[in-house]
Structures are given as structure tokens and as C-alpha cells.
Amino acid sequence: MGRGEAMPANGTPTRGYTATKDQLQTRLRRIEGQVRGIERMVEDDRYCIDILTQISAVQAALDKVALGLLDGHVRHCVAEGAEEGKADLMSTELMAAVGRLMRRG
Amino acid sequence: MGRGEAMPANGTPTRGYTATKDQLQTRLRRIEGQVRGIERMVEDDRYCIDILTQISAVQAALDKVALGLLDGHVRHCVAEGAEEGKADLMSTELMAAVGRLMRRG
């Protein structure tokens, strides 16, 4: 989103990974709470395996946020890229982002 | 590639993950050889950790092939998607493929 892409504030997208701004913010607030929960688990010396399960859950939730953001961006690039004369730049940026997500950082 | 995307047979792309058909075929033949090597290691009861190292190397090589293929496809979609009137379908297909690559299957 940004740079001309309007992210719908509260629409109800139904295709694949698409997510509204509201949905992304809700998910991110939940993720923030999950990370705080993991901090407390470490503080309380909780069982390692249980903490790892929570970390895996946060990773899955972050993947979902990333796919939701990427979906809107891909739709914008495919629909408008050529017209805006930025097809090459957009493709290079997009692939770099996908590469980072696949390698996780 | 396919469906109107010409994959350069032996050009020398220099941007990001772009790969020619020749490069992809060379990498895939090497990966096939690496998998046969892993089969021999299991047959010969080689040390588990050494086999796992080879498996990680094959996964990294497959990621590179996937990113090379995806790069050409993304460039085609961004450059031609709107014109061909298939922006929506292309975006949905693309995101499904990225989701599978991130989750590995």
C-alpha cells in the first residue's frame, strides 16, 4: 500500500490472501499481545517446548499478515505497473521482498 | 514462462533473481545429481548430520530455481497483466504460488 495504492479501510475482500487495513491492524495487535505473552513465559521459566509452540504461532500469524500486505501490492503492481511506467522497478522490489520472506530475513 | 512469456534461451540477465532457461536447466540437473548423492549417502549409512547438510543445500538450490522462475513470471505479469485483461487471475495465481513457497508445500 502507499504510493497510490488505496488499502480498503473496512471492505470485505474475499479473494485469497487479501486483507483490509482493519484486518491487518487487528492481526498485528494480536501478534503484539502474543509476543508479550512469550516474554512472560520466559520470565516465568515456562517449559521450553510450550514457548516454542507460541513462537511458531506468531511466525504463522506474521506470515499471514505478510501475505495479506503482499496480495494488495501484487494486485496494484499487476493492474497499474505498466501504465505507471514502473514495471521493472516494481518487479525487482517485489522479488526482493518475496526472497526475504522465503528466507525469513 | 509459458502462455506467451518468452523465457530467454541463453541471454544474460543481470537483475536480481532473473534466470535464463539454460541457467534453470543447469541448476536442475545439478539438483538431480545432489539428490542422487543423498540417496547414496543413505544407502552407505553416512552420518546423519552430513546428510542433513546436503538436504539443506538442495533446499537452498530449489529456492533459487523457484525465485528465478518467479522473477520472469512477475516481470511478465506486471508488464502485460493489465493489457491482457487478466490482472486479477494473474495476481491470485501468483499469491497462491508465493504462499506455497513460503510454507514449503
Added chain:
Amino acid sequence: MGRGEAMPANGTPTRGYTATKDQLQTRLRRIEGQVRGIERMVEDDRYCIDILTQISAVQAALDKVALGLLDGHVRHCVAEGAEEGKADLMSTELMAAVGRLMRRG
């Protein structure tokens, strides 16, 4: 940690992924701050690619926390598992955790 594994409070482990409780807590607080930063980026309609870069950074940081936790647990299991008569249970739990981390959730 937990169940008999003492996680050093502020020692200075030097091998591989080992992390002290202090190090894990510091990293998790930083991750919590990064997630809040991502929430603000979405709120402010920042450029999608920049938000994705931050998500990849959080994923990498969470992987590092997970490997730090797992390292202490593996050392405990290998050193004490047989003696405590829980080798089989420990191995099954450990592998389930590794499988979730590899598949991310």
C-alpha cells in the same frame, strides 16, 4: 528451560545458539517494539515493501529466539534424557517442535 533445566540468568554462553534468560528477554522486548513499529507503519499507510522488510526482520529475530531456547533444551535433553528415563518422550516433543519451526506453525 523449566522442568529442572536451569536457564542461566546472566551468564555469557559462547557456543552456537545458546542464549541466557536475560538475552532472550532483551530480544523479545525488542521484537515487541518492532511489532508496534509495524502497526504504526500500517496505520500511516507506509509503503508495502518497507513494511514487508520489517516483518522479515521480526521473523529472523523470532527464529533466533527459538534457536536460543531450543539450544538450551537440546543440551538438557542430551545430557540428562537417558538418566531421567524420559528419552523417548523428550525426543518426540523435540521433533514436534522442530517440525513446527520448519513449517512455521
Added chain:
Amino acid sequence: MGRGEAMPANGTPTRGYTATKDQLQTRLRRIEGQVRGIERMVEDDRYCIDILTQISAVQAALDKVALGLLDGHVRHCVAEGAEEGKADLMSTELMAAVGRLMRRG
């Protein structure tokens, strides 16, 4: 396996990711065939998205082989590590392998 771990040749393990040598060899031969199939798809200029789907399937199959190998190794390390006086070395090797599998190479 290797170094004193007997990998059962054709037993029928039932726990978690455990795999016999026969099962691992069968899976690796199938993976080799899948990679050859991907080579043909590239040769025939098949649709990019379909090739990516096959790559994701090979990645998932390799993950399964890796988890099967790791499972046997972890069980050996937890059961015998302390007795053999190699708990520390085994743990370090194991964590390095898990780190490579999580980062894919």
C-alpha cells in the same frame, strides 16, 4: 544414523517423524523422479505457476526426509549422548543442523 546408530532396515516405526532406511530411500527415489519431471517441464516451457507448484511439493518431501533422519538422530543422541561422553558435541552439531533446515541452507 552412522557412528553407532543402527537405522532399522525395514522395521515399522510408528512414532512421529521416525522413518526406516527403506522408507527414506523410497522417498528419495521419488524426489529424484520429481526433480527430473521439473527439468522436463522447464524444457517444454510449461506454465511457470505449475512448475512452482511442483518445486513446492519437492521442498515438502525433502523436509519430510530431513525430519525422518533427524528423528532417528535425536533419539540416539538423547538416549546415548551422555553415556558416550559426547553430549556437548552432539548438541552443537544438532543445533547447527536444525538452524540450517529452518533457514533452508
